[in-house]
Ligand SMILES: O=C(O)CCC(=O)C(=O)O
């Protein structure tokens with residue numbers, strides 16, 4: 001098995017210039033002089049479901065993303081996850097990290113990795129990012145012995161975090177369904193059994209942030225993503241032909257609508273196109289918790305919503321095929337979803 005370079009090791013070399021594989025084509029490079037403003041991303045207070053429902057509907061229609069507060073997940077757990085991630089990436093010796101290396105020849109395999117897309121090294125531009133992916137639901141996929149042993153509470157915290165995030169994702173899918181006048185369980189039933197992955201992403205300081213991306217432009221492929229970041233800016237959202245910076249809010253959780261929810265809602269709600277930019281001075285950490293259908297699930301627009309606009313806007317897709325094509329062709333924004341438009 002080929003062992004790809006870890007971005008951390010490339011960054012530690014103190015190179016004045018990034019290696020050519022990390023240089024983005026001109027049209028994908030970030031304009032760091034015009035960072036944009038995303039202060040307008042809505043924040044939804046979940047303490048009252050009645051007012052949250054309407055606010056969620058507006059946010060899903062206009063942004064595909066929103067922050068939630070009073071979400072019920074203990075704040076200490078958000079802080080502990082961020083600190084476990086930083087401990088792993090910054091304090092664990094490389095030799096130890098590599099004991100958890102993921103299989104770089106298969107998509108989204110569990111463990112420590114750097115390359116998201118499959119394909120030959122010289123075919124793809126590499127992201128300036130290392131990550132650790134944990135498989136947490138269904139429970140049959142959960143095997144904490146494949147996760148770091150240090151700090152001593154690492155495995156326990158990741159399990160508790162996964163449990164809390166799943167509960168929140170289910171609550172949100174219920175509110176999203178109701179915001180479209182569908183029964184509360186509609187979207188969750190269309191998704192089927194939830195597959196949850198937790199990916200900690202680590203972006204080391206980059207000597208040429210204007211040429212690179214921490215994570216290329218994409219929308220998440222599953223149903224709903226719940227994301228927290230540390231206090232370093234870097235996440236950007238594409239809206240109205242502009243890249244806008246998403247401000248980190250330490251006690252909030254960012255909700256990103258993903259592609260299967262766009263399909264199920266027949267395009268009424270849009271998945272969020274986003275990317276991560278790098279910076280020269282500070283490493284950045286994010287933790288994304290993905291909630292996806294099983295690979296065998298068939299995803300199609302909900303019939304009730306098809307009747308509203310008189311036709312389905314997306315073709316039915318087997319989720320596993322969607323995932324394979326995403327990893328082999330690359331996301332390039334939302335091109336995999338666009339390919340399913342009727
Ligand atoms: O680092 C971030 O904020 C974004 C991470 C992300 O988009 C992903 O893991 O899919």
Ligand SMILES: [Fe+2]
Nearest residue numbers: 218219220274
């Ligand atoms: Fe993402």
